[in-house]
Amino acid sequence: MEQNKLEEENFPIRVFPKADLAVLYSPNCAISTAMRNLSDWIRKNQILWLALQAIGYNRYRRCYMPREVALIVQYLGAPG
Numbered sequence: 348m349e350q351n352k353l354e355e356e357n358f359p360i361r362v363f364p365k366a367d368l369a370v371l372y373s374p375n376c377a378i379s380t381a382m383r384n385l386s387d388w389i390r391k392n393q394i395l396w397l398a399l400q401a402i403g404y405n406r407y408r409r410c411y412m413p414r415e416v417a418l419i420v421q422y423l424g425a426p427g
Contacts, residue, residue, distance in 0.1 A: 358425040360417045364410045368419070371426035388423060395422035 365385075366378050372388075373381035386406075390396055398418050411419065420426075 358420050360413050360420070362410050362412060363416055365408075368411055368416065368426070372423070374427075389419065392422055395419065398422070 366382055369381035369385040370376075370378060373384045376384065389399065395418060399415055402414050402418070404415055
């Protein structure tokens with residue numbers, strides 16, 4: 348558990364193009380598959396999905412804002 352916390356603290360919280368963040372979570376997949384996987388994981392994690400909506404998440408935007416990245420890392424863990 349402590350190792351996960353350290354990884355989350357070391358992961359950069361910044362604007363990420365959706366494709367870039369998705370590939371970090373699914374490095375062995377094609378970009379389209381990685382994006383679909385991350386999108387599915389976000390939607391299926393109801394607490395994460397509601398938290399993202401509460402901060403104004405726009406699923407049509409091409410990037411994740413820092414607050415969104417922080418929530419994704421908090422609920423899904425750091426990629427890698």
